[in-house]
Amino acid sequence: MTEMDDIDRKILAVLQQDGTLSVEAVAERLPLSRNACWRRMKALEEKGIMRGRVALVDAERAGCGLSVFVFIRTANHDPGWLADFRSAVTQLPEVVGVYRTSGDLDYVLKARVRDVKAYDRLYQRLIEKVPLSDVSASFVMEEIKETTAVPL
Amino acid sequence: MTEMDDIDRKILAVLQQDGTLSVEAVAERLPLSRNACWRRMKALEEKGIMRGRVALVDAERAGCGLSVFVFIRTANHDPGWLADFRSAVTQLPEVVGVYRTSGDLDYVLKARVRDVKAYDRLYQRLIEKVPLSDVSASFVMEEIKETTAVPL
């Protein structure tokens, strides 16, 4: 039932931190032989435990330095409303995260935009595609921590 | 003063999607010569616009399939409170995002844990290190969208 042992976890921990490391460099940090390490990495990729490798871009310098959390409450649901909502947020590249949540809120969104004006445009585009009644936004003043690394 | 042109943006867009592509493969998609593409990629890395490359791990299969948003209001601040808070959340690997925000809330946290029990343990560890009065949590029932790709 166990999909992964501690060695695999260690490999992932290393690659979550730096995905440019060569197989050899990863192997040295465990320690493990180059070949054994390669076989494990291959397996982790094939099983999909390792979903991929991506480049991280500095949002500030890419011109979208303002992060916004959008909180949505929605009492009434048309049958098609959810489908429209999903389609809308999925298509908007500024929306980087969408979560259906428990508790008071129904949905939490995270978006990245250039500035407050750009957020307003995004908001207009969103409510154009799908009706939203109870929406509130919190602008991120400071990003204290942000990591793609899953705890292992 | 411009840090980036459209070609750079296109390169980043490609590598945000798939960081395993060879220089040649990236170059073909623009189009651009292999060497020119390599020079740009190198520059983007050196300037820090490309912050790095990382492996993405399937959180579910890594045993932390529950995401939680934690909302914190804090009226009174000791002088050292903020420092303690930063230190605490930075050190906890389950906390994957921490944001100081405008509006009603003061801080938004995102954490990844195995289950609700694990969240409670995380919460206990957090308030042990730093006093928190007004805290509420929203568990993520469904991750509708989640991307590391910044809009370009």
Next chain:
DNA sequence: CGTGAAACAGACCGACC
């Protein structure tokens, strides 16, 4: 799991137009 070896692809970098 480990070693070694061999074949290949790709990164890297200078020189040049």
Next chain:
DNA sequence: GGTCGGTCTGTTTCACG
């Protein structure tokens, strides 16, 4: 920006203990 061509590093597979 593009082309050429070289070196070197790393990947990917073998076979074998």
